[in-house]
Amino acid sequence: MTVHGQIVGLAHGRGDVAEFLRRAGVADPAHDVTLDDPRLIEWRGGSLDDWPMPPA
Known part of the structure; x- marks a missing residue:
């Protein structure tokens, strides 16, 4: 995963x-990260729907 052109880790x-975005200061730690916001995330080779929801 890259944030502002820098590799931050493997998601x-x-x-x-969400955690990589928080650590990079892109997302507010006090709020949930909206992973379907195209202003925040550009998905490549897939989409958010390709990532399963974690168990409840």
Whole structure:
């Protein structure tokens, strides 16, 4: 996963994506990250729907 052109890690699920965005200061740590916001995330080679929801 890259944030502003910098490699920040390998995401294995939605939670990883959100955490990398928080650590990079792109997302507010106090709020849920909206992973379907095209202003925040550009999905390549798939989409958010390709990442299963974590178990409840």
